[in-house]
Amino acid sequence: MRNIWIVLGAIFLIIGLVIFGNQVVLMVKESLKYGIPTTDLLPLIALNMIRDIPLILSLSLFLAIILAVNKFYKDSEAIVMNSLGVGDKHFMVFIQPVVLPIFIFILLLTTLVVPWTKQQKSLIMSHSDATSEFAFIRQKEFQKFKGGDIVFYANKVKDGTEGIQQTMEEVFIYALANGEPIIILAKEAQKYTNLDTNSAYLRLKDGVRYHGFPGDTNKRILNFDLYDLQIVDGEQRQDNIVFAQTESKSMIDLLYSNDSKDTAEFQWRISQPLSIFILSFLGVLLGKASPRGGKNLGLLFGVAIFILYNNALMVAKSTLEHGEISAWIGLWWVHLLVFFIIVLLYGYRHEKLSTAWRFLLRKV
Template identity: 65%
Template structure:
C-alpha cells in the first residue's frame, strides 16, 4: 500500500526535526564534555611541562609554545572520547525521558539515530583527519625542534645567582654570586665563581672573580672564560694536590662536535603523511596506518555510542558511559599494540592495524543483534 504524499512529507519533516534535535543535544554535550576533559588534561600537562622546564633548563619563552603543541597532539583523543560520551549521553537522555519510546513507535530506531548524527560525525571525522595527517605531525616537528634547541643550548644560559646548580648530569657543580641579566645569554657575565668538577676521578675546584661565556664559531664549542682565579687539583688533605693561579682560563662546557643539528628532525612522527604513503619501512607504514585509524575509529565509535546509549528508564544511569570509556581505552590500546607489532615486523602491513577495526565492527554487529 502506497502512503499518501502528505504522510510522506510529514514523516520526512518529523525526521528532520528529530535529527536536528538529536544533533543539537550531541553538539551541546560534546562541547561541555570536551571542555571538562580538556581542562583536566591540559591543566595537568601545564604543571608537568613547568616542572620539565625547570628541570631540563628549557627557556620560559618556550613554555607556552610547548603547552600549545601538546594540546594539538592530544586534541584528537580528547575529541574522540568527548564525541563518544556525548552520543551515549544524548541517546540515553532520549530513553530516560521516554522520548525514544515515542520515536520507536513512529518506526525510528537505532539505525535512524545513527543516520541523524552522521552530519556532525562526518564534520568531526574530517577535522580529525586534517589534524592527524597535517597538523599533529607539524606540531610534533615543532616540539622536537624546541626540545632539541633546548638540549643544544648551553646549560649555563640558565645560571641563577646565589644558588648551587648541577650541570652535565651532575658532573659540574656551579655557583655564582652575581649574574648579569643580559638579553643575550651568550654575553652573560658572572662574578665570584665556584666550580667543582671531576677530572680523571680527581676533584678539581676552581675559584674565579669573574667569568664570561663565549662561543668558538670555528668549532661551535662553548667556553666559560674565567678571570683572576685559582684551580685546586685534589682536596687540601691530599699529598698530590696542585694549585694553579691564573689570570685567564677557558673551561669548555659544551663540545661543538657533540651538539646535534637542529635542522635534522628525522622522527617518524614528524614526517609528512605524503612521505609515509609511499614508504616501504615498517615504522613509517605503521605511523601512516595509525594516522588513518584515528578518524576511522570516530565513525566506528559513533555507532557504538548509539547502541550504548540505549537504555531503559529504570537501568543504571552511568552504565553506558562506563562501558563506553572502557571500550574506548581498550580500542585505542589494542591499536597501539597492533602499531608496535607492525613496527617490529611481527605482522604483515596488509593486516597492520586494520584487523582491530574489523574486530570492533564485528563486536558492534553482535551487540546490535543482541540488543
C-alpha cells in the same frame, strides 16, 4: 543532534581544561629542568594543545553520543520511536551529520596540522638545545640528571661568550655507578658535548672522588686532575630525534616509505579519525537503556572501552614499528575487532544471534 552538540561542547570544555592545564604545569616544570627559554614556552604549550585535540574531541563525541541517546531513552522518546519501527540502526544514521564534520576536522588535524605542530616543536626544541646546551646549569641549586642517578650542585656559575660556555666552581656531585654511590668534589667544571656520540659530559678539574659514604669500611678515595662524567646519553637523545623526524613527515612521504616506523605512523594518523565512526555506532548501543535502568552504566563502559581501544592501537603501533607484524595487519586488526564486538552487541540486543543459532541447530 542538538543534544549531542551541546553535550559535546560541555565535555570537551571540561576535559580540555583539565588536560591543557596539566600541559601548562608539565611544560613549566620541563622549562625549569632543561632551561627552555621563556620565549619558547608559550609556543610549545600551544603546540602540545593542538596535538591533543584529536584525542580529546574523539572522547568527547563518544561520551556525548552515549549521554544524548541515554536521555532519549530516559524520556521514553526512543521507546515510542522503537514501537514505530525506528531503532538503533536508524539512530546510527541520524547522528552522522554530527559525526561527519568532526571526522573531517580530526582527519585534517592528524594528517596536516598535528605533523606540522610536531615539526615546529622539534625546531623549537632544537633551537633551545642549541642556545641552552651549556646554559641550563644554575648556580647554588641542586639539579638531577639521568633520572635522578646524578645530583649536581655548583656554588658559582660563570657564563662565557653569549652564555654558551659555562664554568662552574666549587662543584659537588652525587652519582650511582653500578649501584655504588659516588661523591665527587671538584674546584672547577665545564660542560661539553662529544660530537661523535652526541653525549653530554661534565669535565671536572682538580677534585676528589669518593667511592662509598664516609664511615663505610669499603671506601676508596681518588684524587684527579681531569675527570669526565656523562650526564646525557647520546643514544637516547638520537632516538628522540629520529622519532620526532618520523612524526613530522608528510602523509605522502609516509605512504611511499618502506620503513616500518613510517608505516606505523601513517596508519596511526588514519586510525584516529577512523575510530570516530566506529565509536559512534558503539555509542548508540551503549546509550540504549530502559527508563528505570541505571543511567551511568553505559557511560562507565564507554570510558573503559575508549581507553582499551586507544591502548590497543598504541600497542599495535609499537608492534608494527618493531616489525613484529605485517603492515597488512598493522593497526587494522584493532578496528576490525571493535567493529566485530559492535556486531555481536547489536545482534545480542536484537536477539538476532539467538535466532541464527536456533536456525543452525535446526539445520544440523
